[in-house]
Amino acid sequence: xxxxxxxxxxxxxxxxTQQKIDRGLRxxxxxxxxxxxxxxxxSELPESGALGKGESQQATGVELDNMxxxxxxxxxxxxxxxxxxxxxxxxGINSTSPPVLPTEQVARELSDKLxxxxxxxxxxxxxxxxxxxxxxxxxxxxxRYVWANHCDLRFCPHCQHRLSLRRQRELEWWVxxxxxxxxxxxxVRNTQxxxxxxxxxxxxxxxxxxxxxxxREWKAGIYAIEVTNESRGWHVHCHLLIEAPWxxxxxxxKVWAEIVGQDFAIVWVSxxxxxxxxxxxxxxxxxxxxxxxxxxxxIRQYVESIESVRLFGRFGDLHGAEQEWKREIELEESRExxxxxxSTEFDFLHDLDYATAIRIVRGPPESWDxxxxxxxxxxxxxxxx
Numbered sequence: 001x002x003x004x005x006x007x008x009x010x011x012x013x014x015x016x017t018q019q020k021i022d023r024g025l026r027x028x029x030x031x032x033x034x035x036x037x038x039x040x041x042x043s044e045l046p047e048s049g050a051l052g053k054g055e056s057q058q059a060t061g062v063e064l065d066n067m068x069x070x071x072x073x074x075x076x077x078x079x080x081x082x083x084x085x086x087x088x089x090x091x092g093i094n095s096t097s098p099p100v101l102p103t104e105q106v107a108r109e110l111s112d113k114l115x116x117x118x119x120x121x122x123x124x125x126x127x128x129x130x131x132x133x134x135x136x137x138x139x140x141x142x143x144r145y146v147w148a149n150h151c152d153l154r155f156c157p158h159c160q161h162r163l164s165l166r167r168q169r170e171l172e173w174w175v176x177x178x179x180x181x182x183x184x185x186x187x188v189r190n191t192q193x194x195x196x197x198x199x200x201x202x203x204x205x206x207x208x209x210x211x212x213x214x215x216r217e218w219k220a221g222i223y224a225i226e227v228t229n230e231s232r233g234w235h236v237h238c239h240l241l242i243e244a245p246w247x248x249x250x251x252x253x254k255v256w257a258e259i260v261g262q263d264f265a266i267v268w269v270s271x272x273x274x275x276x277x278x279x280x281x282x283x284x285x286x287x288x289x290x291x292x293x294x295x296x297x298x299i300r301q302y303v304e305s306i307e308s309v310r311l312f313g314r315f316g317d318l319h320g321a322e323q324e325w326k327r328e329i330e331l332e333e334s335r336e337x338x339x340x341x342x343s344t345e346f347d348f349l350h351d352l353d354y355a356t357a358i359r360i361v362r363g364p365p366e367s368w369d370x371x372x373x374x375x376x377x378x379x380x381x382x383x384x385x
Contacts, residue, residue, distance in 0.1 A: 052163035090226040102289075104130075104156040110292040110299075117300035125151035130158045133357035134350050140343035144361045144368065155303075157288030163263055164285055167312070171278035173328070174222050174314060175241055177321060183280070184245050186262050190233035194301040195265060196308030199225075202236050203309050205259050210315065214255050219243045219315035227306060228286060239280075241272055243316065 041289040107126055114123035129151040136145045150159045174180060186206070191198060206223060209215060228235045249269040257265035273280075291299060314322070336344045349360065349371070360367050 031121050103157045106289050110155075110157065110288055113292065113294070113296045113299050114303075117294035117303075119300060119303055120145040122153060122185050122303060125153060125159075129153075129156055131353075132350075133352040133354060134348060135352060135357055135360050135368075136337075136348050138339040138341060138343050139347060141339060142365060143339055143341070145339075146357050146361045154306075155286060155288050155291050157292075160288055168278045170312075171222065171224070171241075173325065174318060174321075174335075175272070175277060177318065178220060178222075178241060178243045179349040180243060180245055181241045182244055183243055183268075183270050183277055184247065184252070185237060185268040185271040186240070186256055187235070187237045187266045189262060190235050192233045194227065194229075194236075194305045195235040196305050197371040199236070199305045199309045202238075204239060205256075208259050209256060212255055212259075214248070214251055217244050217246075218316060220314070220318040222314050222318065223312070225309070225311045226285065227302065229290075229294065229302070234301075241277060247298070280287070 002143050107129065111123040111127040114120070114126065128149070130148040132149045134147055134149075137143070150156075150162070152159055152163065154160065154163055186209075188202065188205075203225065221240055224239045226237055226239065229238075237360075247269045249267060249288065252269060253265050253267045256267055257263065286302070291302070294302070337346075339346070347368075349368075352360070356371070360371050
């Protein structure tokens, strides 16, 4: 076909494709439902410039926890110079070619070691985490948002911060239901090998402790088991928030040592600060950057062991609030994502790469429509070929 013959053909195909888009038939790359239910893992990107102190992070419909869970978007809001330069050109190849950021490098190292440890499914999930992006534009005010896919593994470098904050909020929800909480820390001697059987033994020791006379006045409580490894073997310990008027630390240490078969045991008992105890507990969670430094065998031991038992739970009178907690979770999951303007109607672009998502959301308002035009022309050209 001659060049003069291609032009009218391309024009007609372009018009036809545009009509399909208007009718909502091109749902493979853009969908425009009248309303939508989204997960609460949405981050807002600024229109331009650095994110000012407090800006957007407290906005309606924007979750604060995701501000730290997607460091690929910005390493520090106060240092815009550290962000990868973004091209807003809409002609030719759209690319930013951002440098490999620390979180991404850790994720790669960790996934490689997971493969070496034979944990291929875990490696795949971390490798694919934060590789596809979804952009949303409010139909009412035009405000744009973006979020990435996530694997939700507790040791994933991308997801860990968001999951930690979610767990912290969960702890706080339960803590406020305790009137006189005491913060108890139970430790055992380090072990050189961590196994599912060891974790079950440790959790069984907690159960036996709650049946002893010293725990008779423990009306309710929360426990969180943590595991660390700082080159001196595996250190398994447990944080408990217990509803009790008084706990004798010396007697507790004696009883706990007897249960775990040690001459003595180190325990701590203190009055719990309801506003800070959740953060205190969460600071002991193993970070992905620490885990990436372990050997493949240590990583295998850790993953298999922490997945063999429940690491967080409640006991006593708190079981009565279980249904209330489940209703809170169901309400959170069913809540529609809402723009600052109050609208719940959005246009979506799915399965974007990092560079394209940045260009569409952080660029000028016309970036969204320019992207659609590019895709329209590409689709039309592919139909002609």
